[in-house]
Amino acid sequence: MRKTVLLAGVLLLLFQAASAAAQEGSLRFEKTVSWSTSKLIELNATVGPIKVAKVEFTDQGKGRGGLIGRIRPGASELQTTLRAAFDVENPKVDEWVVTFTLEFLDQDGKLIDRAVEKKGFEGESKVHRTDHAILEYVVPLIDKVRVKLEARYD
Numbered sequence: 001m002r003k004t005v006l007l008a009g010v011l012l013l014l015f016q017a018a019s020a021a022a023q024e025g026s027l028r029f030e031k032t033v034s035w036s037t038s039k040l041i042e043l044n045a046t047v048g049p050i051k052v053a054k055v056e057f058t059d060q061g062k063g064r065g066g067l068i069g070r071i072r073p074g075a076s077e078l079q080t081t082l083r084a085a086f087d088v089e090n091p092k093v094d095e096w097v098v099t100f101t102l103e104f105l106d107q108d109g110k111l112i113d114r115a116v117e118k119k120g121f122e123g124e125s126k127v128h129r130t131d132h133a134i135l136e137y138v139v140p141l142i143d144k145v146r147v148k149l150e151a152r153y154d
Helices: 002-024 066-071 136-141
Strands: 028-034 040-047 050-062 079-105 111-135 144-153
Touching: 028 040, 040 144, 050 144, 079 136, 111 136
Parallel strands: none
Antiparallel strands: 028 144, 040 050, 050 079, 079 111, 079 144
């Protein structure tokens, strides 16, 4: 009898945990958007409890000299920095880690370059910036960006 009660309790806890995870929604999101700079693009993504409403892409300019050139070792006059600014909100006090993957695609859908970054969010709402160094001559070839988000409980 005691083992049966214990087993029932364990099963109940597992069921509640699975139910809570299901309520959080999917842990993955993917959307391909048109490449444009200095324009807010709606994502309306939810990964776990994390909401990512919008993204804005900007070209930060060449890496020669200046602050960016000093911060980023190996920066050259042939590179520029692309920035994606995500509007992120985690209403939970628990920390969730989001992996941001940006795949820059040409007009045929072929991959030009990829940027990946992980960031933890814990009960906060903020703009998260992902910077990616890329060869300047390929920027005009970018037609679309595949945005992939993946969340995990930390």
